[in-house]
Amino acid sequence: MLNVKRVVLRSRPGKNGIPVPENFRVDEVLESSELKEGQVFVRTLFLSVDPYMRCRMNDDTGAEYLLPWRLEECVDGGGVGVVEASKNQSLSVGAVVTSFKWPWQTYSVMDGSLLQEVDPEMADGHLSYVLGALGMPGLTALLGVREKGHVTPGSHQTMVISGAAGACGSIAGQIGRLDGCERVVGICGSDQKCQTLVTELGFTAGINYKKGDISSALREHCPAGIDVYFDNVGGAISDAVISLMNPGGHVILCGQISQYNKDLPYPPPLSEETQETLHRKNITRERFVVLNYMEKHAEGLTQLSHWVKTGQIKVLETVVNGIENMGEAFCSMMTGGNIGKQVVKISD
Numbered sequence: 001m002l003n004v005k006r007v008v009l010r011s012r013p014g015k016n017g018i019p020v021p022e023n024f025r026v027d028e029v030l031e032s033s034e035l036k037e038g039q040v041f042v043r044t045l046f047l048s049v050d051p052y053m054r055c056r057m058n059d060d061t062g063a064e065y066l067l068p069w070r071l072e073e074c075v076d077g078g079g080v081g082v083v084e085a086s087k088n089q090s091l092s093v094g095a096v097v098t099s100f101k102w103p104w105q106t107y108s109v110m111d112g113s114l115l116q117e118v119d120p121e122m123a124d125g126h127l128s129y130v131l132g133a134l135g136m137p138g139l140t141a142l143l144g145v146r147e148k149g150h151v152t153p154g155s156h157q158t159m160v161i162s163g164a165a166g167a168c169g170s171i172a173g174q175i176g177r178l179d180g181c182e183r184v185v186g187i188c189g190s191d192q193k194c195q196t197l198v199t200e201l202g203f204t205a206g207i208n209y210k211k212g213d214i215s216s217a218l219r220e221h222c223p224a225g226i227d228v229y230f231d232n233v234g235g236a237i238s239d240a241v242i243s244l245m246n247p248g249g250h251v252i253l254c255g256q257i258s259q260y261n262k263d264l265p266y267p268p269p270l271s272e273e274t275q276e277t278l279h280r281k282n283i284t285r286e287r288f289v290v291l292n293y294m295e296k297h298a299e300g301l302t303q304l305s306h307w308v309k310t311g312q313i314k315v316l317e318t319v320v321n322g323i324e325n326m327g328e329a330f331c332s333m334m335t336g337g338n339i340g341k342q343v344v345k346i347s348d
């Protein structure tokens with residue numbers, strides 16, 4: 001038996017509530033490391049906190065592919081770790097593995113069928129990247145741009161990204177640049193984030209939505225209008241962007257985080273004015289879900305890994321230490337405390 005720390009969901013914030021770290025609790029439990037055929041014993045290295053988890057805090061997630069977390073049970077999500085004992089023929093001791101169903105525990109017994117082996121070389125040794133640039137957020141950025149963005153090299157397009165300094169947004173903007181957009185403008189929540197977008201990630205400009213008028217800043221930085229909009233946030237920011245889009249433009253409907261603490265269906269309804277603009281200007285706005293493109297994930301990861309290893313994509317991360325801080329890290333990410341991907345380091 002081994003003493004294991006785990007995070008359970010203590011309470012739900014309510015569909016219209018703001019999540020707080022106290023919604024979670026850290027317990028110490030005794031876990032047996034005895035394995036059945038097919039199982040492995042894993043040590044957790046890094047855990048991910050992601051916006052979709054806000055829906056899992058409700059008793060009804062609103063999405064058929066997402067189950068709610070259960071009260072007083074161990075929470076799960078994206079994780080990466082190392083196999084310490086194995087009764088699974090395909091996973092040997094020392095293998096680095098990842099899963100979308102990783103329990104928020106320091107150590108776990110897991111069924112091998114829930115795990116994918118990771119080649120640490122693909123992440124240039126940075127195993128946390130498997131939860132960010134070289135995982136679900138990176139694929140969301142790449143496939144979102146490629147499947148819904150209609151970026152055409154040489155056609156002088158302007159791309160705008162909201163939530164631009166976050167896990168998906170920071171990669172999406174860099175891909176927009178690599179794929180040939182002439183201008184890539186990011187919207188995010190602080191001057192420091194704006195500066196990082198421009199000086200470190202090669203964005204054309206950054207706009208702090210908490211300061212000044214977004215529409216006039218967009219007009220200044222997008223003199224030829226907006227052709228492609230990678231939308232992570234929705235709400236008033238998206239209304240302002242869409243009102244300045246060119247006819248025939250494309251909205252990549254990735255996420256709507258500004259509305260996640262409201263009891264609304266997904267995607268949340270648009271204002272009549274924005275709806276009218278989309279219609280009048282023949283702008284596409286198709287919902288994008290990364291899990292609908294599983295067959296493109298392997299190739300996508302190879303592309304992302306190449307860009308990261310060759311320095312064409314720069315990866316930003318905010319790393320917090322310790323399983324005790326999972327709830328804090330989640331709430332911080334939901335309110336913009338992160339730059340790049342928010343991860344929690346559980347062990348070395």
Ligand code: NDP
Binds near residue numbers: 136168188255290338
């Ligand atoms: P981020 O790393 O971008 O973290 C969330 C960010 O959202 C915060 O850092 C904060 O940055 C911003 N934010 C929070 N509240 C607001 C608000 N009211 N208005 C504007 N910005 C806000 O998270 P991810 O990159 O993991 O996710 C980004 C989006 O992509 C989410 O909407 C998520 O649901 C979606 N997503 C969609 C997927 C799909 O398949 N469609 C897959 C993965 C993610 P700031 O300081 O700028 O406010």
